[in-house]
Amino acid sequence: MAWTERQRLMLQEMGIRLWAAPEVPEAAAAQEVVEVAATAPPPAVAAVPPDDRAAAIATLPWPALREAVAACTACGLCQSRRQTVFGVGNPSAHWMIVGEAPGEQEDLKGEPFVGAAGHLLDNMLRALNLTREEASPERQVYIANTLKCRPPRNRNPEPEEMAACEPFLMRQIELIRPRLILAMGRFAVHSLLRSSEPIGKLRGRVHRYQGVPLVVTYHPAYLLRNLAEKSRAWEDLCLAAQIADGAG
Numbered sequence: 659m660a661w662t663e664r665q666r667l668m669l670q671e672m673g674i675r676l677w678a679a680p681e682v683p684e685a686a687a688a689q690e691v692v693e694v695a696a697t698a699p700p701p702a703v704a705a706v707p708p709d710d711r712a713a714a715i716a717t718l719p720w721p722a723l724r725e726a727v728a729a730c731t732a733c734g735l736c737q738s739r740r741q742t743v744f745g746v747g748n749p750s751a752h753w754m755i756v757g758e759a760p761g762e763q764e765d766l767k768g769e770p771f772v773g774a775a776g777h778l779l780d781n782m783l784r785a786l787n788l789t790r791e792e793a794s795p796e797r798q799v800y801i802a803n804t805l806k807c808r809p810p811r812n813r814n815p816e817p818e819e820m821a822a823c824e825p826f827l828m829r830q831i832e833l834i835r836p837r838l839i840l841a842m843g844r845f846a847v848h849s850l851l852r853s854s855e856p857i858g859k860l861r862g863r864v865h866r867y868q869g870v871p872l873v874v875t876y877h878p879a880y881l882l883r884n885l886a887e888k889s890r891a892w893e894d895l896c897l898a899a900q901i902a903d904g905a906g
């Protein structure tokens with residue numbers, strides 16, 4: 659991809675380290691990247707104007723997007739995370755699952771939906787013949803969170819943190835172009851639908867995000883505490899399966 663000087667500078671400021679000059683031999687370029695990473699101070703939080711930053715992220719191909727997330731310092735969560743949690747699954751998946759923010763286990767493992775909530779999600783997916791493990795795009799889902807870094811002590815995300823992280827999820831959705839989005843939990847739902855209505859009022863029908871059908875359901879962590887809602891979540895998954903099949 660050919661980058662303009664302005665894009666190149668902006669992406670460098672965001673901490674994306676893909677722009678060694680092409681004529682530099684590979685080994686020397688790698689050395690240069692290591693040295694820059696080791697010596698350059700982290701860019702100031704939100705140093706790039708938000709609109710310019712979002713526009714730059716909206717041009718990134720998948721590998722550069724992953725790099726951009728790993729290097730991101732656009733909100734204060736970069737200071738307490740162990741690592742970013744980009745997402746997992748098939749980048750051509752028909753189903754995309756969007757959760758909320760990484761918890762302690764996710765922060766440790768670098769993968770969304772691990773631990774008990776992840777186990778429940780895997781079982782729910784398995785019941786629909788879906789998986790996060792390697793499989794065809796029909797069967798292997800892609801799972802991403804709205805927020806890529808763990809809020810300290812699992813506190814609720816702040817609106818400015820959600821806003822700073824949103825361009826990454828938007829770009830993931832744009833690149834994956836799933837047939838269906840399953841939004842799990844109120845922060846994912848509120849972010850994607852720009853709605854503050856409770857999940858109970860938004861579930862049971864099909865919404866749209868950038869033209870992609872979107873079904874709302876409860877977060878598996880909530881289901882673990884509210885077992886009675888599991889049957890409703892299963893109804894939501896069946897609705898989602900119906901939509902995904904119909905979109906085929």
Ligand code: SF4
Binds near residue numbers: 727734736805
């Ligand atoms: Fe960047 Fe998102 Fe992490 Fe904030 S939460 S530092 S915006 S990747």
